[in-house]
Amino acid sequence: MKVDRRSFLGLGLGAAAGVAVTPATWKLMDDSSIWTQNWPWTPVPPDGEVTFEDTVCTLCSGNCGISVRKINGRPVKIEGTTGHPVNDGGVCLHGISALQYLYDPSRVKSPMIKTDDTWKEVSWEKALAHAAEALGNIRKADNANAIACITDNDKGTVSGLFKRLTTVLGSNNYYTMDTMEKAWATTIDAVNGVKAHVGFDLKNSDLILSFGSGFIEGWGAPVYNFQVNARRKTHGIKLIQVEPRLSNTAAAADKWVPAKPGTEADLALAICGVLITKGLYNKKAIQADDPSFKAFAKMAQEKYSPARTARTTGIDVASIQNLAMAFADAEKPVAIAGRGKGDSAGSTREFAAVYALNCLAGNINAPGGFWLMDKDPAEVWPSIEMDAMATQGFARAKFVETDTVDSLMAKVTASAKSPVEALLVYNANPCYSLKNAKAVTEAVKKIPFVISFSSYMDETTQLADVVLPSHMFLERREDVSLTGPVPLDITALTRPMVSPLFDTRHPGDSVLSLAAAMEGSVAASFPWESYDACLEAVKAPVWKALSEKGSVVKEPVSLVKKIERMDFSLLLNDTAVVAAEGDEATYPLVLMPVDNIRLTGEIAASPFAVKTVSDKVLKGTDSFIEINPETADQLRLSQGDEVTLTTPVGSAIVKVNLFDGIMPGVLAMAHGLGHTMAENPYVGGKGVNVNALVGPVMDAISGLDAAWGIRAKISRV
Amino acid sequence: MTQQNHGNAHKFGMVIDLDKCTGCGSCMVACMSENNVPFKEDESNKKDSITWMRVYKLTNGKSFPDTDVCYLPRPCMHCGGKGDHGHSPCVSVCPATATDYDYGTGIVSQIYTRCFGCRYCMGACPYHARFFNWWDPKWPEGMEEYLSPDVSPRMRGVVEKCSFCFHRYQAAKDKAYLEERDTVAEEEYQTACTQACPSGAITFGDLNNPDHAVHQLVNPDPHHCGRPRNPKAFRLLERLETNPKVYYISEREWVRKAGDNYLDGEWEKAKMKKTKGHE
Structure with a gap:
């Protein structure tokens, strides 16, 4: 066939018209787009019956009530529990994300033993026997005190079991990680000579003077504080933030006071001085003729005069005086400390200076004020059995006097041979979260035997010799006590939301089985069949309420009716400046x-x-x-x-x-x-x-x- | 249930109190968790990071120590378009009718399987509320277990955005139908972000219903396409006449000013107009 111009154009136009008219083009395009949208790997989540189950989030010290939405028993979403005393329906981003922690494929899926830097998955029996043998050898060498244990805090039965295990093995080297809670406790002890839990009744206060606390950035019980912050608009609660940086808290505050870093205590003391000079403190709460108060007043007025403090803090004299006036004018002022989220301790001088402000305001154990609480753990533990090795080990001196992991690690670093021969780590990650993390990592490397109970291969667990992996909190039943500085005494019960996904164990059961593997007096000190039995027996005083309602909420028991002693002499100590x-x-x-x-x-x-x-x-x-x-x-x-x-x-x-x-x-x-x-x-x-x-x-x-x-x-x- | 006609149409909307927002990000994560939003190894390239709800950080531009910061959560604005007739910028340009305006609720839908990925809507949206799936979503092994059946996971090549948790409205309507009720109560239909916000900064409801909190908070002007009559309230890029259904409230003037682009001196005039009210 001859292709001339005429037939070429004719064919071309015909084809164009054909393509335009035929549905095939559109059908093929449609089919291809449908085809590209139906890959077998695009998941189709199965449908089913919707149910909600309540538990408690333990990712931070806030312990919010959470409701887990399930489809056919499969958890798909986490929401806040409406009406819960801490979070009343609100929930933070980490709590919502808890399912990602649950289903995380990088979790430690079974017990592991490390040999020559290679991890090997082993059975529970083997891992426990391995750990028990190592601990047994240390004990047999009459060196039981060289076994140390670190947990996040000492609240609740699981921490209680770890502490108990450390003791019956024959060691007094049980440590907890630093938090502001600890710093507050040591401060109150130094000033008033009492052991107390602190709580801030921020909801009912009308002025919050914060010295670097990340009040809305995760401090204490984060969601509780978010709700207090939201109340500020409707209830007229003022917030003043002292901090060298415009944090979210400072941005949300009514006033931001950018004091030079590290001078927060100076500013607090200067405000104390102005309050005393002008007689604007609560005279009912303070005995002005008390010699310790007189000494404190003299120091605050002279050493921290507004003029001097203006130079130290960079805050001018008028502003210091205005701060003091604002604090004095408020009906229910409260001053708070604990930097950022309060995940670390902090300077006692700073805490004491802030505590002094509260004492001057006379808000101790008052509505909207600073609460010193006596929290009854409501636990009954049976007596322990200690064999000769344990008694001998326990009688030795603790490696470091204070309960702080930093000092323990410093001691290991300073010694040619680590005095700690075995370390048990539960719910703590010192190789990441302690300052100078590299030095801590080197110290942990020096410890011959490390047992981690973590669910994740975190920095500390990477250095362990044995991992006895724990269920994560959505897989287990456990009592948790609110440690955030909220003026409430709450003990709650987490409940398993799913059957454990991997070959992990409840950390309480891990302790029990480790003790059983140790035999003798160690095993005898843990008479329970399972952690559940232990929980029920130890928490017997509150078990009925706890198991039925899921939590026991008590109004705070105020510890100090009247402040007997207010000894701020520690503030006279110049070495306290950090x-x-x-x-x-x-x-x-x-x-x-x-x-x-x-x-x-x-x-x-x-x-x-x-x-x-x-x-x-x-x-x-x-x-x-x-x-x-x-x-x-x-x-x-x-x-x-x-x-x-x-x-x-x-x-x-x-x-x-x-x-x-x-x-x-x-x-x-x-x-x-x-x-x-x-x-x-x-x-x-x-x-x-x-x-x-x-x-x-x-x-x-x-x-x-x-x-x-x-x-x-x-x-x- | 009877087809809703124009007379009793809802107009679902959101009011966000920026003075209460702390920028914590709970709304973003609540949204991701509710709507099966995927995640990648690196999400720090924010241009391809799918966040139906995104919290922006605004600053007042002043130097230390007069600086101020405000967080602004941005869901889809569910624009009513010029004249509030449903001609949203995105709906107007979609060649596939993959995104549509629902006159019964005022919600701008997104039907993933209709979308063929031309991304016109993304170009048209003045709020950057739409996101394209450049890759197939990939969940780490085992994490697919937490996916919700209420929202279909998307695939490569389609656009997605905030739906005001429309599946929650459907569930609430189903429940009302079963209980032989005609209406869905205010608290029965709330978005995931509203529910999660620990500060209570987000309020959600029917802007057409004077009993609903959203209506009371902003007092929308029916003669001006829902423009807020509360002088502390504003909508983003109001002058584009997109008529968003998301309102913001702030006591801070600089924050309200940040809601639109103004030439020098223009803000003062706009403010005057606002305080005088609408003639």
Whole structure:
């Protein structure tokens, strides 16, 4: 056939018309789009009956009530429990993400033993026998006290079992991780000579004066505080935030007082001085002729006069006086301390200065005030049996006097051979969350035998010799006591929401089976068949209410009716001032770790939570430091520049984020990044752990870590 | 249930009190968890990070120590379009009718299986509320277990966005039908973000119903397409006449000003107009 112009055009136009008219084109396009949308790997979640079950979240000290939505018994969503005394329906992003912790494929799925740096999955019997043998050998060598144990806190029956195990093995080296709760307790003990739990009745106060507390950034019981913050608008509660950086709390506050970092205590004492000078303190609560009060008054008025304090804090005299007046004018003022989320301890001087403010306001155990509470754990433990090895070990001196893991690790670091021969770690991740994390990691490496009870391959567990993995909280029944500074005494019961997904055990059962494997007096000290039996027996005084209602809520029992003693002499101690490590000449800047509500500490944040983190905090695998544009200008740095951040403790490559809300000369870096969990790429290997750049500073009074920052320098990469 | 006609149509909307918002991110995660939103290994490239609800951080631009910060949660605005007739920017451009305006609820829908990924709607949306699935979603082994059957997981090549948790409305309607009721009560239909917000900053309800909290908070003007009569309330980019159904409240003037783009001196005029009321 001859193709001429005419037939070419005719065919072409015909084809075009045909294509336009035929449905085949559209049908094929439609089919291809349907085809590309029906891949077998696009999940189709199975439908079924919807049910809700209540439990308690134990990801932080807030212990919110949560309701788990299930489809055919399969948990799909977490919501807050309406009417719960802590969170009344609200819930934070980490609580909602708890299912990602549950289904996390990087969880430790069965017991493991490490030989020559290689992990091997083993049976529970084998892992327990291995651990029991190692502990038994230490005991046989008459060195039982060389077994140490670290837990997150000493509340509840699971911690109780760990403490009991440590004791019956023959060791007094049981430690808990630092929190502001501990710092408050030591402060109250030093001032009033009593052991107390603190609680702040923020809901009923009318002025909250916060010294660096991340009141709405995860401090204490986070959701409780969010709700207090929301009440501010309707109930006229004022918030004043003292902090060198415009944190979310400072931004939400009615007034932001940017005092120089580390001078919060000075400012609190200056306010005390003004209140005393003007006679604006509660005269019913304070005995003015008491010699200890007189000494305190003299010091506050002279040493912390507004003029002097203005120079130290950078807050002018008029502002200091205005702060004091605002505090005095309020009907129910309350002052709070505990930096950021309150996940670390802090300076006793700072806590004492803030406590003094509350004492002057006369708000101790008053509505809207500062509560000193006596919490009855309502537990009955049977007596223990100690064999000769245990008695002998227990009689030895504790490795470090104060209950602080920092000091224990420092002791290990300082010794040629680790005095700790075996370490049990439960619900704690010291290799990540303690300051100078690298030194802590080296210390843990020196310990010959480490047993981790973690559900995750966290930084400390990576260094363990045996992992006896625990059920995560949605898989287990356990009593939890509210430790956040809320003026309520709540004991709640978590309930298993699903049957355990992996070959893990309840940590309580792990302790029981480890003890059973040790035989003799150790086994005899744990007479329960299972953890459930132990829980029921130990919690017998409240078991009926606890098991039926899921929680026992008690109004706070005030510990101190009237303050018998108010001895603030510790504030006269100049060594109590906590300065940042490093010399100013070499390190002209100050680095402060800051808490970010969207990130967590010991356990890495969930994939959902990490997804919400700003690209000015984390970009790819880079962490950012916040710096004032003025300081950046002097250093010729601009947004996104890569710099080397160096402190006396370590250095890291980070990126620059310009932020007007930070004091010139100060750098801020978010806590919670830099987890090394390689198995979980959604949260591991991202950013830098700021704890590797800041060293601990032992408080002269409490011995707890009081570091709030460190001196630093930055240079272009 | 009878077909809803124009006379008793709902107009679901949201009011967010920016002075209560603490930027905690609970709404974002509640939304992701409720709506089977996937996640990738690296979510720090925010342009391809799927967040139906995203919390922005605003600053007042002043230097230390006069700086102020405000967090602004941004769901889909469910625009009514010019004249509030349902011609939302995205609906108007969709060649596949994959996104549509529901006159019974005022909700802008997104039907994933109809969408063929042209992304016109993303270009048209002035609020960056729409996201494209550049990849098939991938859940780590075992995590598919928590997916909810109420919302279909999306696939590569489609656009997705906030639906005001429409499946919750369907569930509430089903429940009402079973209980032989005609109406869904205010508290029966609440979005996941509203429910989760620990600060109570988000309020959700029917803007057409004067008994609902959202109506009382902003007092929408029916003669001006729902423009807020509360002087502390505003909508984003009001002057585009997209007529969003998401309102913001703030006592802070700079925050209200940040809700739109103003030339020098223009804000003062706009403020005057606002305080004078609508003639």
